[in-house]
Amino acid sequence: MKLRKVTAATAAALVLALTATACGGDDGDGGSDSTGGESGGKKIKVGIKYDQPGIGLKSPDGKFSGFDVAVATYVAKELGYAEGDIEFIETPSAERENALSRGDVQFIAASYSINDEREKSVDFAGPYLLAHQDLLVKADSDIKSGTDLNGKKLCSVTGSTSAQNVKEKIAPKAQLQELGTYSECIEGLASGQVDALTTDDSILAGYAAQEQYKGQFKLAGLELSNENYGIGVKEGSDLKAKINTALEKMVSDGAWEQAVKDNFGDTYENEPAPKVGTVVPPKA
Known part of the structure; x- marks a missing residue:
């Protein structure tokens, strides 16, 4: 096979092309709010939980599963990103607002309840799931109501609305322990x-x-609050409208219902898919 000679002009053009490619390559930040064909092959960074079975879980082999993961994956694909271009970033409850403001992630799907306080600094698409605050107790526990928590040791995570709700409205004498x-x-x-x-x-x-844990615990069956799960984006981001469109499509094409079945099975009696843009008010 003959090798073609490379002229000086051809070599110069090749150098310019390589330089342009290097300058425009993947910088790993997923772009600002670029979507669809504008993503240019960049990765999109999405905030999720790593330790919530059924919601957002990272297994020892590095795989991700859960309802939020399914929703985030669907949304990212609708924004124009291939599944391999999605980079999941762990975002604990107390760090969600910071992760968005710093630009660590482009959006967050991490059991992120919409409330007035958070909407002061974050824009929310959705909601995409209506959950309710409840209690998990030992199978033989005598705790049957929220007020039964007074004097009991109650655990929740730092920054969660659930912990605040209990202390302020339900059981002010509960011994609250907030962990990571x-x-x-x-x-x-x-x-x-x-x-x-x-x-x-x-x-x-x-x-x-x-x-x-099968057989060890039970849900108390209390609906202590309404939790409207939303997808958080940086305040003022044009992603909000695009994500809302993706969520509406996910419900209409049946993918939302399938994700519920795949991730919750028979363990959870879920509410119907909420209407995007309609937040169910807090319980009185």
């Missing part, structure tokens, strides 16, 4: 260090359904 993750709370419940774990029923159902 729900996994730490569930370990405390299993060992008897705490009497109850409070957060959304969707999250609690995921923990209760885990193989190592």
Whole structure:
């Protein structure tokens, strides 16, 4: 096979092309709010939880699963990103607003309840799931109501609306312990260090359904609050409208219902898909 000679002009053009490619390559930030064909092959960084079975879970082999993961993946694809271009970033409850303001992620789908306080600094697309605050207790527990928590050791995570709701409205005398993750709370419940774990029923159902905990815990069956899960974006971002369109499509084409079945199974009696743009008011 003959090799073609490279002229000086051709070599110069090649150098310019390579330089342009290097300058325009993937910088790993997913762009600002670029979507669709504008993504240019860049990755999009999405905030999720890593330790919530049924919602957002990273397994030891590095794979991700959960309802929020399914929703985030669907949305990112609708924004023009291939599944391999989605980079999931762990965003604990207390760090969600900071992650958006710093630009660490382009959007967050992490059991992120919409409320007035958060809307002061974050824009929300959705809601895409209506959950309710509940209690997870030992199977033989005598805790049957929110007021039963007075004098009991209650666990939740730092920055969660559930912990604030209990202390301010339900059981002001509860001995609240706020830890970094729900996994730490569930370990405390299993060992008897705490009497109850409070957060959304969707999250609690995921923990209760885990193989190592089957039969140990039960949901108290209380609807202590309405939790409208939204997808958080940086304030003023044009992603909000685009994500809302993606969520509406996910519901209409049946993908939302399938994601519910795939991730919650029989452990969770979910509410119907909420109407995008309509937030169910807090309980009185």
